[in-house]
Amino acid sequence: MRLLRALVAVVAVGLVAAAGVGLAMRAGSGGGGIGIPLPTRSEPAPLLPGAPTVTAAPAPAPATVKGTGYDVSYPQCRSSLPGTAAFGIVGVNGGAPLTSNKCFAEQIRWAQRTGAYAVYINTSNSGADDPVAYGRRLAEDAIKRERAAGVSGIGVWWLDVELTNSWKGTQQENATVLAAMAARLQEAGVRVGIYSSPQQWQEIAGDWEPGLPVWNATGPGTRAAALKACDESFAGSTTAMVQWVGRIGSRQLDHNEVCPAWRDRAAEILDVGR
Secondary structure: OHHHHHHHHHHHHHHHHHHHHHHHHHHOOOOOOOOOOOOOOOOOOOOOOOOOOOOOOOOOOOEOOOOOEEEEOHHHOOOOOOOOOOOEEEEOOOOOOOOOOOOHHHHHHHHHHOOEEEEEEEOOEOOOOOHHHHHHHHHHHHHHHHHHOOOOOOOEEEEEOOOOOOEOOOHHHHHHHHHHHHHHHHHOOOEEEEEEOHHHHHHHHOOOOOOOOEEEEEEEOOHHHHHHHHHOEEOOEEEEEEEEEEEEOOEEEEEEEEOHHHOOEHHHOOEEOO
């Protein structure tokens, strides 16, 4: 029995040693092994090949904006707008790309009277067209609608990236549409930001990080709760501005505030004093 146990032990040691050599050879480690590489899993790039480059805009002169601002669009058409606002942001479209906010001209005049303002445009991916061509088309259409309303010279444009619009492509294709929109707007000489939330951005655009300023939509709530989202980052940037839905009288309205770290950088995200 002692001899049998000794033989079993010798065989077991030999098998373990052989297994170790085999693993070393497959992993490419060990003295002079064959070095057969283990297969690696590659993730798709955030953008399709040939997607345009989105660049960071040069820093403008410092400007400070404090207090609550509001964003409005077609749902507020023909409605009274807040008489006091730190800033105003207006939607060019009527809730979806290739449509118009019929009250855009009068609403942007209200926003300009606040002394700090911007516009936003809706985004989507139809899934039926080349993503780069489609993104450029959406941006160019929004520019034409701005001009048709008799408005020009708005220096900050936000891309509204929400699940409420249609996204029929992969995350890579969706991100490429957004890159094409941002690049086309930058060609037109404007600053571009991203309006979304961390969860929506991840679902729509995946891991793409353009590094543009982000405007974080927090939903119904309070100013205090919304400002906590200033600590969140997505799309490769810290949150520059937060939005929450609250009441003014009997109406629900989108409230906004520039995050503390961005208050003296407000000219990067709003036209200030123009």
